[in-house]
Amino acid sequence: MPTRAFTRKPIGYLLTVAALVCASQSAFVPAQSAAAATSQFKGVNWADTRDNYNTGWVIPDGLAASDSYSQVYSVADKYIKAFQSNLGANTVRLPINPPSVSQSWWSAYRGAIDAALADGMKVVISAWTEKTSVGTVTDMTAWKAMWSTVVGAYGGNGDVYFEPLNEPYGYSLSQWVSVCSTWLSQFSSVPRGRVVISGTGYNDNITGVGASSALNGTLLSLHYYGYWNSYTKESSWVSDLKGRIGGYTGRTIIDEFGAPMTTGTNYLANHDNGQFQSYLAAVTDTARSDGMGSVYWPALRTGDSYSLQAHSGSGLSNTNTSGVTQVRWGWGY
Known part of the structure; x- marks a missing residue:
């Protein structure tokens, strides 16, 4: 998301966590077999509390730079199982950047990927730039080396998907297609169906990359947020959203969307009389x-009002029952 989560969202949201657990929520339901489109991805982002934009290591909430591989694996296993049982997720999107992969953190951080895979999850590995103010790859050599390491480790695993760069807003369409083509050429052993190409801008439009013959066969990544407009009617959001996707629904994963979850908002009401309620319903x-x-x-991201999960004792709990229900509806539950 452009300048992630709480940094560009209105700051007046209350941050108290309503630790609600939906008694009617069913336990994790195994993913349905792949449909003609991308409905097999029922996912969540696990993010760094500071933000995934970092000049150093990206460290998702609950992990620590001093953790060993086994410690990371243990925490990740617990959280992934919570994402499955509390939400019904079968996919997790994890951030990387060059320092996180080229330095010692990588040997420990792999525990998060490995735990998710062992728990039967799909894993989307996405590269972030090191600053929010830079929407391009600033060190191409380091970026390619990072991906060589990651693809070398997980290229042969069919449950791992690779997103070359999150929110490439510093590139024109032609420049971005060129960068992606270079990636696809360098890592041609990775099936294109496991490569997720970000839309232009803040991943906010995929019609350009979708139309590019150079990117045929890849999946496409769209980001969409409710503070980008002030509509209060679901139909207005739907029209805007569909315009950003065009005819590429069959290749598109909306791999970032979210709304305030710690404010007590009822997302099962006001779909035609509330900004974020109508937005989330539309998505x-x-x-x-x-x-x-x-x-x-x-x-999960402590301090982010959009977080679906909050720390609760030694585990995690839902922050907004209605929000979870609405997200699960989008996943086909």
């Missing part, structure tokens, strides 16, 4: 009806 209804996968931002 989830469109994803469900058009068979698109979606990956909520974020499942």
Whole structure:
């Protein structure tokens, strides 16, 4: 998301966590077999509390720079199982950047990926730039080396997906297609169906990359947020959203979307009389009806009012029952 989560969202949201657990929530339901589109992705982002934009290591909430591989694995296993049982997720999107992969953190951080895979999750590995003010790859050599390491480790695993760069807003369409083509050429052993190409801008439009023959066969990543407009009617959001997707629903994963979850908002009401209620309804209804996968931002990020999960004792709990229900609706539940 452009300047992630709480940094560009209105700051007046209350941050008290309503630790609600939906008694009627069913336990994790195994993913349905792949549909004609991307509906097999029922996902969440697990994010760094500071932000995934970092000049140093990206360290998702609950992990620590001093953790060993086994410690990371243990924490990740606990959280992934919570994402499955509390939400019904079968996909997790994890951030990387060059320092996180080229330095010692990588040997420990791999525990998070490995735990998710062992728990039966799909994993989307996405590269972030090191600053929010830079929407391009600043060190191409380091970026390529990072991906060589990651693809070398997980290229052979069919449950791992690779997103070359999150929110490439510093590039024109032609420049971005060129960068992606270079990636696809360098890592041609990775099936294109496991490469997720970000839309232009802040991943906010995929019509350009979708039309590019150089990117044929890849999946496409769209980001969409409710503070980008002030509509209060679901139909207005749907029209805007569909315009950003065009005819590429069959390849599109909405791999960032989210709304305030710690403010007590009822997301099962006011779909035609509330900004964020109508927005979330539009995203989830469109994803469900058009068979698109979606990956909520974020499942867990302490201090982010959009977080679906909060620390509760030694585990995690839902922050907004109605929000979870609406997100699950988008996943086809």
